[in-house]
Amino acid sequence: MNSFHIAPKAVYLHIPFCTNKCHYCDFNSYVLKGQPVREYLDALEREMEQTVKQLPPDGIETIFVGGGTPTVLLPDQMEHFLRLVRTYFFHGDARDEQIEFSMEANPGTTDIDKLHAMKAGGVNRISFGVQSFDPMLLAEIGRIHNVDDVYRSIENARTAGFNNLSIDLMFGLPKQTIAMMQQTLDAALKLDLQHYSIYGLKVEENTLFHTLFQKNQLALPDEDDEVQMYLSIMERLQAAGYSQYEISNFAKPGYESRHNSMYWRNQSYYGLGAGAHGYMLRQRHSNVKAIQPYIDATKLGLPILDGHEVSREEAMEDFMMVGLRMLKGVTNQDFSSQFDVTMESVFGEILEKLTQKKLLTAFDGGYRLSEHGILLGNEVFAEFIGIFA
Template sequence: MADAVYIHIPFCVKKCHYCDFNSYAYQDQYISDYLKALELEMKMTVEQFPPKKIKTIYIGGGTPTVLNAMEMEYLLSSISKYFHYMDEQIEFTIEANPGTLDPEKLKIMAEYGVNRISMGVQGFQDELLSYLGRIHNQKDVYKSIEMARKFGFSNLSIDLMFGLPKQDIKMLEESLDKAIDLEIPHMSVYGLKIEENTLFHTLAEKNALPLPTEKIELQMYLLTIEKMKKNGYLHYEISNFAKPGFESMHNINYWRNGDYYGLGAGAHGYINNVRHENIRGVKQYFKAIIEDGKLPKVDEYLIPLDEKKEDTMMLGLRMLSGVKYSEYKTLFGENLLDRFNEQVDKLVALGLLVKDEEGVRLSDKGLIYGNEVFAEFISL
């Protein structure tokens, strides 16, 4: 049974130019109804799948901190009501955007046991942030981090991006340096992906998006790895870096293909070998729960054993520690190399995987060509 919870709050101040997440511009009238429906989904879910002791909770979006203080308290009280059996060492994360935090909300978050904040910073240049459609500026970043620390939040994470339009290597280096100077213990550094149904996709289709070349984007990634390691960060997943002890336990559960509850519009969950996806639209989500009295699942499917083995490899290899033979055998009762020897040997020969006495993991070259590695573990 699951010991991790993901909760989706699909509201934000405005949609960023690169974002294809299930998110909607903030509208007061929907939020109250949405939170009531979400509470009912929690109730129905735990009745059907009683939780173990909860080790991680992650509230993502959208921008969860777009909720006002009263709405935030309603959400957190609902969580504590239905997932009250929490591990003493629980990691309880809320995503935030700089500029959407205030003392009242931070006080409520601390009172309800939130102990980690993940901020979508993306960069430290105001002109770049504006071009991305972000609502914050550099000053908001410093103010939000200072405010969070005043309320006892020391476990902070920020997202940064590279490969952005109008971004050069010097700008990325400046953003990394400023984040390091702030002594942020965890950073996720992602390359931009142009997704459909975004403004950036429309511009790219018209050749009107001034993106860095692939060569420069690779240099940006390699610079990130070098700088983070030099400053005492553990590079523990393709895009994630942490000071020792500050790794994201919630995400590690994903990469280990662990069970988790997925609650809220558009959320995905995975319990007892069954994956599900919730209805994306807020109105439709509300209707399914409130009017129809049912869980808002739009898709649900049992994962066959072979697919679970493949998922374990693809997800596990995202972590630099890779997949251990002992862990694989505990999960499946067979040796990893008996099942995937052909793929592993091929990837080792290409210099993309390292095979040792403990398990298999990405090589330095494999970090760059991760998608080619993962594709080898997909059955056609």
């Protein structure tokens, strides 16, 4: 059966509360103080109930809780939230142990009691938003944790029984030097974690950094230094035994993010919570963003703000753009299983052009980014946007 006509195997849940708003963040998040957290969780339950009634799950494989900072929930709120997730998305049998259940966390918001509540609730993978091991840079980007919080959080997570841990790091930050990035990598690799996500800073609209950038007050590294940071990241992580399986992600064997791989393989997923996006039955939708309007909307039906049917042509473009983020590339076998045609019959001219420019490498049955193409990924992806317009 075509994968677009079956229930999603992945679930994304959004907890939109944070202790503060970081200077670079454009995610749908709100400072926690004064927010109706319990009412929000009740609304989330209403959305879960209505969603699974409309499209019952059939074999969930991955669950991801993002934000915001989900770990700002108090232990009793966390227990309640995870009980809801198990009620609506777990199988109730041995398959539950096979679900990859990830939760984002901020160092400093994960005491041992909360971590035990997470473990008991089924969470088995934690992604900590560390960003840097440089105290000056942490302050510069608006993070409220310190380096000691990182070590304490990792130690607590291991004590609570977690053995699948990831941290997010950033490069290209204001005032960041290559030496600073190397020192952060030194500290990160000493933790010997299962997974690292390392992202280049993007200055997004509606952030403090964008305001400063517009005023020419954001001291970003020059482009050559940023490239050197990325090259060093790739070299050092690979030398330490981590496979770069996606442009920004590195893992020990068997610890690749299965949930994010669902996105990169253009698979469908449930998206629940304020501002969450979902992709089901070739329909993309986004939810109401603001907290109280989202709560109110769930009392009337599904809290969908807007949505559209994804055309076959748009789905093909999406397949190429997200699939090429993975370093193993895209294959005709996967493409034809979704669209009943080969990639060359649709994108032959573009694939030939990118291969000649040495941005893509052809292999038996597919294409992947070349070493040069990894550095120019956005240029590659842009080639597949809007070609059917």
